[in-house]
Amino acid sequence: MKGHENPADTPDRVRVIIADDHPIVRLAVAASFANLRGYQIAALAQSGLDLLNALHKAPCDLIVTDLAMCWDAPETDGMALIRWLRFKYPAIPVVVFTMTTSISIIRELIHARVAGIVTKDESLSELMKVCQYACSGSKIAVSDMVARRLSASAPPTEIKRKFALSRKEREIVQLIARGMSLTEIARRSGRTTSTVGTQKMAAMRKLHLTSNAELIQYAMLHGLVSS
Structure with missing residues (x-):
């Protein structure tokens, strides 16, 4: 896992909202957090709209979300949801757990100032590591696979x-x-x-x-x- 050299201890009882449109993924991630000391599940959300409603209702210290999440309207893209979360809740780290390995989308997530990025090709233990770093540091935490994709790619260019x-x-x-x-x-x-x-x-x-x-x-x- 790349991102920080020496992660600090995470605070007690970090309240986590997990958002994914696949029930098995939500439950698997929640079960992983249940085995992680100092974390509790604040809410599970099956859509972007569910996530926004949960944030309105429940105190939260960490958001773990898929990228391809519908919210305000069917035509509203998942990246727009990430940007909205960063604008509306700048103090809450957002870790993106996604199928994509596209370097351009990864760079867009970094530009949006997410706290962590993990691909779904990796283990849940890798996701837990990234989440712990995301809660404890100021730099973005990326999984090993994402780090390899970034290091192997050409320097970013401005692309409209x-x-x-x-x-x-x-x-x-x-x-x-x-x-x-x-x-x-x-x-x-x-x-x-x-x-x-x-x-x-x-x-x-x-x-x-x-x-x-x-x-x-x-x-x-x-x-x-x-x-």
Whole structure:
């Protein structure tokens, strides 16, 4: 786990709100906290709106949330929720527990000043370590996998991600996120499959994404598949 050299002791009874749309994930994370001295579960939330309601009702010292969480409206992306949490509750550390390994999304989370980032490919014990660091220090705590992704990537560049895409590239991202194949997109748009594939790869390079899964998650997080 990367982020701090010597974590301080966490305060007694850190009150945690866990937000994830998968019940098994919520319960597994809650069970891990139950085995961690000095922590208690303040609330479990299954959506972004549930999370905001829980924060309104229950005292909280730590938020652990998935990234792809619907809240105010279906078209409101998960990154906007993170930014809102940081604006509305700046004193509460936010640890993001996410499926994404996209370096561009990781950097956006860092820019949003989250307290920690862990991927769901890693163990719950790694999540607990990051949460402990997040509660005890001022620097962002990232898991080992996230640290490796950051160190292996090129230095960040300024990218206007949504607007860096051409109209056709943006359309392809939207249609892929809705489950359409390149052949179906080509037939619908009157382009060749080869052309569509080239435009898809151009979009992925601009967004610093490496797989269809990351492309679909990016589209969901940024409201490109609201309909």
